Amino acid sequence: MPKNKNLKILFVASEAGPFAKVGGLGEVMFSLPRSLRRLGHDARVMIPRYLSVDQEKFNLKTVMEGLKVPTGGEYEPLICNVKMFDSAEADSNSPAPTYFLENEEYYEKRANVYGYSDDSIRWALLCRGALEFVKASEWKPDIIVASDWQTGLIPNYLHTTYKEDQDLKNIAVLFSIHNIGFQASFDHHFITEMDYDSGQAEIPSIYDPKFLKLNFMRRGVMYADVINTVSPTYAQEITTPEYGEMLQDLLAERRGILYGILNGIDYEEWNPATDDNLNFKFNHKTLTERDKNKAVLQRKFNLPEDEHAFLIGIVSRLVDQKGFDMLMTCGDSLLNNFNIQLIVIGAGDGKYITFFEELRKKHPNKLGIHLSFDAILPRLLYGGADAILIPSKYEPCGLTQMEAMRYGAVPIVRKTGGLADSVQDFDLEKNTGDGFVFENYDDYALFGTIIRAMEINKHKVIWKKMQERAMKKDFSWDRSADEYAKILNRAIESHIKKIEG
Numbered sequence: 001m002p003k004n005k006n007l008k009i010l011f012v013a014s015e016a017g018p019f020a021k022v023g024g025l026g027e028v029m030f031s032l033p034r035s036l037r038r039l040g041h042d043a044r045v046m047i048p049r050y051l052s053v054d055q056e057k058f059n060l061k062t063v064m065e066g067l068k069v070p071t072g073g074e075y076e077p078l079i080c081n082v083k084m085f086d087s088a089e090a091d092s093n094s095p096a097p098t099y100f101l102e103n104e105e106y107y108e109k110r111a112n113v114y115g116y117s118d119d120s121i122r123w124a125l126l127c128r129g130a131l132e133f134v135k136a137s138e139w140k141p142d143i144i145v146a147s148d149w150q151t152g153l154i155p156n157y158l159h160t161t162y163k164e165d166q167d168l169k170n171i172a173v174l175f176s177i178h179n180i181g182f183q184a185s186f187d188h189h190f191i192t193e194m195d196y197d198s199g200q201a202e203i204p205s206i207y208d209p210k211f212l213k214l215n216f217m218r219r220g221v222m223y224a225d226v227i228n229t230v231s232p233t234y235a236q237e238i239t240t241p242e243y244g245e246m247l248q249d250l251l252a253e254r255r256g257i258l259y260g261i262l263n264g265i266d267y268e269e270w271n272p273a274t275d276d277n278l279n280f281k282f283n284h285k286t287l288t289e290r291d292k293n294k295a296v297l298q299r300k301f302n303l304p305e306d307e308h309a310f311l312i313g314i315v316s317r318l319v320d321q322k323g324f325d326m327l328m329t330c331g332d333s334l335l336n337n338f339n340i341q342l343i344v345i346g347a348g349d350g351k352y353i354t355f356f357e358e359l360r361k362k363h364p365n366k367l368g369i370h371l372s373f374d375a376i377l378p379r380l381l382y383g384g385a386d387a388i389l390i391p392s393k394y395e396p397c398g399l400t401q402m403e404a405m406r407y408g409a410v411p412i413v414r415k416t417g418g419l420a421d422s423v424q425d426f427d428l429e430k431n432t433g434d435g436f437v438f439e440n441y442d443d444y445a446l447f448g449t450i451i452r453a454m455e456i457n458k459h460k461v462i463w464k465k466m467q468e469r470a471m472k473k474d475f476s477w478d479r480s481a482d483e484y485a486k487i488l489n490r491a492i493e494s495h496i497k498k499i500e501g
Contacts, residue, residue, distance in 0.1 A: 007488055008140070009036060009043040012130045012154060013147035014123065015113050016047045016098060019058065019085070022113050024263070024399055025148060025178050028230075031266055033096035035481035044141075046130050048107040048122070049083060049100035058085045060100060064136060069129045072205030078103060080129050093268070101129045119150075120185040121206045123216065127153040135167045143172040143488050143495075149183050152220030156203060159223045172495035174488060175224035179396050180238050180245045181321070183217035188246060191215075199223075221250055225498070226491035228259045228484075230397035231418035235260030243394055257494065259487050262421050263397040264477035265406065272407045277379045282408070284471040287464050290383065290408055297384035301343050301368025309341045310454040313385035313409060315378040315400050318348025318356075318371070323391035323414060328355050329443040334450060335359070335366040343368040343385065345377050382407035386457055387436075391446050395419050401435070405470035410463070411435040412453050414446075422475065426456065426466060434470040 015022050016029035033043035049060075064082040071078055081102040087094035102108060106122045116122065127146075131154065134140055146154040155173045162168040191197075197215040199222045204210045221227055229235045237243035239252040251258060268274075272290070273283045279296045282289040295305045303309075316322050334340055344356050344367070353371050360367045370377055378400075382388070388404035390413045397418035401411040405422075413419040415437050426433035436456075438449040457463050 005489075006040045006042065007036075007485070007492070008142045009033070009041055009145060009488060010130070010134065010141040010143075011043065011045045011096075011145045011147060012126065012151045013045065013047055014126070014150040016045050016095075018095060019053050019098060019100075020047060020050050020113055024397070027399065028178070028263060029147065030095055031264065031477045032481060032484065034094075035264075035477040036484065037096055038478065039481055039485060041485065044097045044099065044139075045095075046099040046101065046126075046133070048126055049102045050107055050113060051109060051111045053100065055083070060085055063099070064133060067129065067132055067136065069125060069132050071207065072203065072211075073208065075205055075207055078106075078125060078129075080125075082133050099133065101126060101133070103129075120212050120214070120216075123150040123185075124153055124203075124206050124211070127151055128157060130154065131157055131162060131168060134171070135165065140167065141171060143174060143492055145174045145176055145488075146220060146224070147176045148178045149217040149220065152216030152218075153203060153214075154220070155223035155225075156199075156219040160202065169499060170495075172225045172488075172492045173223075174226045174228060174491045175220040177217070177221075177227065177229045177238070177396070180217065180229075180243075180247060181394075183245065183247070184215050185212070188215060188217075218247060218250065221247060221254060224257075224491075225495045226257045226259065226487055227251075227254060228261055228487055230260070231262045231421045232260035233420040234394075234396045234417040237394070237417060257490075260421075261480055261483045261487070262418055262475070263399060263402075264475050264480040265399055265402045267406070267476050270403050270406045272383055275379055275383065277376050278383045280383075282383075284408070284468045287408060287467055290467075293380070293384035294386070297343065297380055298341070300380065301370075302364075303341050303343075303368050304365055306339070306341070309339050310457050311341045311343070311384070311386045312412070312450070313381040313388050313404075314342070314344045314346065314390075315381060315388065315404075316346045316348075316390070318344075318346050318352035320349070321393050321395075322348075323393050323441070323446075324352050324355070326391055326441070326443040326446045327389075328352075330447040331355075331359055332362065334447065335363045338451070338454060340450075340454065341366055341368075343370075343381055345370045345374060345381060347372050378403070379407070382409045385409045386463075387412050387453055389450070390414070390419060391438075392416060392419060393441060398422070402473075402475040405434060405473055406475070408467040408471050410453065410457075410466055410470060412449055413437055414441065415439045422473075428456070428462075431462065431465065432469075434466055434473065 015026040068077040395417040423435035425437035
């Protein structure tokens, strides 16, 4: 295959912006296919059509009716339709052409993307429905990208059930791991030996009780032509017991086809020079304008206007993965003993919400909170805070640090996953780096790094140089898309070798 061939690529996922976006996966499924199209590839997306997807708003057109999707065994197939979004204009900023798998029972009556007891069946229908659609469609991809555990059965089906199918056998498959901590509709940590899924057995009917015990993630890893994760460091970490979530041995065996490509952000959407949400717009050459946003932010969260206070922001899901247990140990001391202000934006587990609420009662002039989802407040925080804190236990990629750096908020992060790949620790002697990085998952390490950042922040000339370096970094999707094109070609070459024997 010529290295510069324009590929036909089908991304299959449980969510994709702007149609149905819950988290980072939805953002990737919007930005990455669009960037690949800019490189000349015919990238398309397929997701379910949930109740929340507005057909009129997106002008969806029916492209296939009465698609029969096998359910396994002697059971009757499920009947689906396929609709399509395709931008009327050749606009590089529009979403990629997107197919929607319709099924009244499993998608159209469901307002939410996740959280149903029959999620395993819903995702299996998506996996097999996508393959049956490709079989029946005139447009056939060179490669399918299966995204996270929800689509982990696609590689399995392609290399077993459809192995000899004339329409599908030549299609390669890449399995993309966005978070290995989620592998199935059940918690894989608590599966019994009797119910353990080795991935070797044939996929049973979706109505068979055994089906509910399949580990979709394991099967995706086992059968894919190529595997990728969302950062180079995370690709290494998941081959170790500390991060591998019980799949480390399998991933180590498949290390030769395991790649890590750092996610990106949309530089047009995240641009402090054009962001109308900011009171004072700026770029890396006009950071004095940025300074004015700090006072605006302090007023908004009822904090004293103090240009000398070291203002730290947190934008995060408040869950165990994000490392806030360390802050629960040292947060009170930080606010008690230093001129530090903290603003927290996010929703999550009750214990963290209670912690921040109680901490605010003790330090009303030091802590501002907004403990629910908000689309605008993070932009204000990025555009006005001195630093952004991300002390994660593990972080496959992370977009918060990239968005914050784009807006000149200096990241304070733990050295893990995509945080390690995107943030360079500040070196005073060399005057290099664009953030502050600590390695050990330890509250003293976190405490010390925050104090180090606070002290450097007092030297404004040095700090502004660090902000400039952060803002100039290239986390654009176009950079990442070029890397994806390379491994997609590798997956196709590997698949061709397999079928040619």
